[in-house]
Amino acid sequence: xxxxxxxxxxxxxxxxxSVALAHEGQTHIMGKIRSLNHTELMVATPDGATVSIRVNDxxxxxxxxxxxxxxxxxxxxxxxxxxxxxRDSLTATQIRFSTANAHGEQETPSHQHDPxxxx
Numbered sequence: 001x002x003x004x005x006x007x008x009x010x011x012x013x014x015x016x017x018s019v020a021l022a023h024e025g026q027t028h029i030m031g032k033i034r035s036l037n038h039t040e041l042m043v044a045t046p047d048g049a050t051v052s053i054r055v056n057d058x059x060x061x062x063x064x065x066x067x068x069x070x071x072x073x074x075x076x077x078x079x080x081x082x083x084x085x086x087r088d089s090l091t092a093t094q095i096r097f098s099t100a101n102a103h104g105e106q107e108t109p110s111h112q113h114d115p116x117x118x119x
Contacts, residue, residue, distance in 0.1 A: 028083075030043075030081075033075050039056070040052060041053045041081070061097070
């Protein structure tokens, strides 16, 4: 009984984590954009943390369906950001974001990679 409680606690903790391991040493950061400029993105995660992520000229952008786009995210957009680096110095390699539709609702960006492209 005690071991099943511990196991369930561990599983619940892993499922609720907003920072998840991704492909090839990268990490996913999921949340909403609190602020941004041309060098930094601040993301509010579901667990209440705010994560600072650097962006640069090599950062790629995708719409909610995972297609590359020239558009840029805005404050309030939901994002899934692939990052490299340590917690104190994260750099975005890919930003997948949603934009509001005509009804003001946002699509949730997928954190799956297009099978025809490399992650």
